[in-house]
Amino acid sequence: MLKSSCKKIFLSDMQSFGNALFWALYINSDGILLEAHEHFQKTGYRNRYHVLGSHGVILLSIPVSGGRETRELITKVRIDNSKRWKEQHWRTLTSCYHKSPYFFYYADDLKGLFFESGDLLWERNLSFFIWTRKKLKIHNPSFVNQTGYIRNYHLFWDMLIYELEKEYDIQEYRYEGKKHPVRVEFDGKTGDVFCFYDSD
Secondary structure (H helix, E strand, C coil): CEEEEEEEEEEECCCCCCCHHHHHHHHCCCEEEEECCCECCCCCCCCEEEEEECCEEEEEECCECCHHHCCCEHHHCEECCCCCHHHHHHHHHHHHHCCCCCHHHHHHHHHHHHHCCCCEHHHHHHHHHHHHHHHCCCCCCEEEECCCCCCCHHHHHHHHHHHHHHHCCCCCCCHHHCCCCCEEEECCCCCEEEEEECCC
16 A cells, blocks of 8 residues: 655634744645634633734733633634723734835725624634735635544544545545545644555
8 A cells, every 4th residue: 555645734723813833834734724613722822913013022812701711612702892902902003013014005904804793703713814814815725624523533534635625626636646545644743644545
């Protein structure tokens, strides 16, 4: 049986804007899978992000109902809109970047993202993700895990590659010109997906 690397999928939590590492990993992968079945965690970038101000790094945080101790499913976490976070974030961004080249080119779109209605953190972050992906002109596919928390990645990656194939109407895997693999395995440490083929 022959083994070859066929896909590198970046698995990530849904972040508010995402930092440079997040976007670098996405750009250098064959696609991203956004985890929708985790529970909210107070660490990470699910409801916060950093911007660079004149006096150093500024942490901006989107307040969530129940505070940092909430343990809701990430898609059900509600933003606490009783706090004036939208105005604060927008003022901070404007103060930090209003003299930057092209800021006013993006300002109206960005302001619209901050002040759009809605109180679900997941949907807000998805809006940020889609907007940033479009502005960075990233064409790698993105997927949302809608199948439940993944425990058996071997079975899951069979399904994901099938979906990739269906979405892009691929009749044969383009990797080394081989036909459909006999088995697909996922390496959780590297993010690589390996395809196993019958040797002819």
